Amino acid sequence: MKVSNRLVIIVMVAVAALAVAAGFYTADLWKKDTEYGDVSIDTAIDLMEDKPKLVILDVRTPVEYSEGHIENAVNIPVDALETRLNELNKDDEILVYCRTGNRSSTAIEILDEAGFTKLYHMHEGISVWIDQGHPVVQ
Numbered sequence: 001m002k003v004s005n006r007l008v009i010i011v012m013v014a015v016a017a018l019a020v021a022a023g024f025y026t027a028d029l030w031k032k033d034t035e036y037g038d039v040s041i042d043t044a045i046d047l048m049e050d051k052p053k054l055v056i057l058d059v060r061t062p063v064e065y066s067e068g069h070i071e072n073a074v075n076i077p078v079d080a081l082e083t084r085l086n087e088l089n090k091d092d093e094i095l096v097y098c099r100t101g102n103r104s105s106t107a108i109e110i111l112d113e114a115g116f117t118k119l120y121h122m123h124e125g126i127s128v129w130i131d132q133g134h135p136v137v138q
Helices: 005-031 041-050 062-067 078-083 102-113 125-131
Strands: 037-039 055-058 094-097 119-122
Touching: 037 041, 041 094, 041 119, 041 125, 078 102, 094 102, 094 125, 102 119, 119 125
Parallel strands: 037 119, 055 094, 094 119
Antiparallel strands: none
């Protein structure tokens, strides 16, 4: 069976394109949860263990915070964050969380706009943290 040169070229181009795409995908996997930005709960735990100066910021309401929060977390509700930015240091690495990831997304935007750059977002929220059996304090 004779294969046309055109078909061989098409197959080679397709294979090359897949190889390039796989390289980008693999690079994204390698970077996932290792840089500032969204992090999984497992990565958040690793950060807490590896970075003793990490600021853990709970942006839920004081009532939610009092019902259970991550140990050593600072509570600044997202609604008050803009007026309380002076309580945080722009040079600190900050892990931000809320109940499900919605308010913490807003908090990340506020912090970013204010010039904070070392931000981790525990995007799954404390509800998943608790569901996975991780401890909270009151």
